[in-house]
Amino acid sequence: MNLAGFQSAVGVVQAAIRLNEPMARYTTARIGGPADVLVEATSAQELKDLVVAARKWELPITLLGGGANVLVSDAGLHGLVIVNKAKRIEFREGAQVWCEAGTVLPTLARECGLRGLAGLEWAVGVPGTVGGAVVGNAGAHGRNIAADLLSATILNAADQIDEWSKSDLQFDYRSSRIKRDASRTTPYVVLAATFQLTAADPRELAKKADEFNDYRRRTQPPGASLGSMFKNPPGEAAGRLIDQCGLKGTRVGDAEISTVHANFFVNHGQATASEVKALIDVTQQRVKEKFGIELELEIELLGEWD
Numbered sequence: 001m002n003l004a005g006f007q008s009a010v011g012v013v014q015a016a017i018r019l020n021e022p023m024a025r026y027t028t029a030r031i032g033g034p035a036d037v038l039v040e041a042t043s044a045q046e047l048k049d050l051v052v053a054a055r056k057w058e059l060p061i062t063l064l065g066g067g068a069n070v071l072v073s074d075a076g077l078h079g080l081v082i083v084n085k086a087k088r089i090e091f092r093e094g095a096q097v098w099c100e101a102g103t104v105l106p107t108l109a110r111e112c113g114l115r116g117l118a119g120l121e122w123a124v125g126v127p128g129t130v131g132g133a134v135v136g137n138a139g140a141h142g143r144n145i146a147a148d149l150l151s152a153t154i155l156n157a158a159d160q161i162d163e164w165s166k167s168d169l170q171f172d173y174r175s176s177r178i179k180r181d182a183s184r185t186t187p188y189v190v191l192a193a194t195f196q197l198t199a200a201d202p203r204e205l206a207k208k209a210d211e212f213n214d215y216r217r218r219t220q221p222p223g224a225s226l227g228s229m230f231k232n233p234p235g236e237a238a239g240r241l242i243d244q245c246g247l248k249g250t251r252v253g254d255a256e257i258s259t260v261h262a263n264f265f266v267n268h269g270q271a272t273a274s275e276v277k278a279l280i281d282v283t284q285q286r287v288k289e290k291f292g293i294e295l296e297l298e299i300e301l302l303g304e305w306d
């Protein structure tokens with residue numbers, strides 16, 4: 001790892017380089033130890049330059065959007081963390097919208113709704129960025145990102161830019177080719193995405209979005225969390241299984257299995273990653289004992305774990 005070389009290579013990038021930066025500031029769970037080096041990218045071009053330089057100087061890369069689907073260990077992250085804040089949106093002819101991958105997904109959904117473009121209403125309450133949503137094929141209310149995605153602009157492992165179609169991305173339930181092929185060199189980076197939407201009445205879209213937000217407020221806990229902790233096993237709901245094990249309200253330190261929705265683990269203030277991990281372990285063990293089902297994490301564990 002050659003930090004000095006990296007710093008000289010990215011001298012053109014305006015963003016300040018922060019050292020030993022607490023990751024709790026960049027995750028929705030408000031949890032995570034320090035990153036060795038952290039930089040925010042404010043355009044797709046900056047994101048590309050940072051990734052190319054980090055690869056050249058052999059810095060391990062962790063790329064984050066909203067940090068809404070990751071649990072960062074208390075020991076933090078070695079190497080470079082890039083937080084993607086590139087958020088330009090362009091509305092194009094034929095009901096298409098193009099945006100940089102750091103665009104906040106609910107912002108995109110709302111902007112599309114205001115312009116009478118239907119498709120992304122389900123996303124008004126899904127935290128994080130378009131990049132993170134593409135990688136994890138985020139979805140809610142019976143629809144997902146794959147449904148309306150036309151193509152994504154990808155920086156590949158050879159530092160070249162490709163336009164990937166939906167089929168190139170090989171979407172699956174909360175997964176894509178990018179997620180499956182992930183490694184510390186970050187072989188594929190989503191720089192931008194284009195969606196094909198359809199024309200609709202903005203008032204109808206606003207009504208739908210309000211309904212989805214109301215539903216969320218009724219069924220999900222407020223405050224700091226990571227969203228759904230586990231994937232739903234085929235034909236089952238992870239939350240129901242956890243609830244049936246009597247685990248709602250189980251607490252380790254400031255981390256709690258929500259009393260509102262058992263698949264949400266909440267940070268009541270000072271929760272650590274190891275406290276959340278202890279809850280993950282006990283949940284997987286109890287569900288396995290009672291139902292013989294191995295719950296698979298929907299969130300990603302980043303950093304080092306004992």
Ligand SMILES: Cc1cc2nc3c(=O)[nH]c(=O)nc-3n(C[C@H](O)[C@H](O)[C@H](O)COP(=O)(O)OP(=O)(O)OC[C@H]3O[C@@H](n4cnc5c(N)ncnc54)[C@H](O)[C@@H]3O)c2cc1C
Binds near residue numbers: 065069
């Ligand atoms: C309260 C709450 C509710 C939620 N509800 C839902 C829901 O209803 N449906 C749902 O699907 N999810 C839900 N989630 C989870 C989360 O919103 C999604 O997983 C979201 O898409 C994550 O986006 P992000 O930008 O935060 O990704 P991050 O957590 O920052 O990153 C996730 C992964 O994507 C990678 N990544 C991020 N950006 C890029 C990029 N540009 N190029 C390549 N790789 C990238 C990261 O390296 C990491 O591996 C919820 C989370 C919370 C906190």
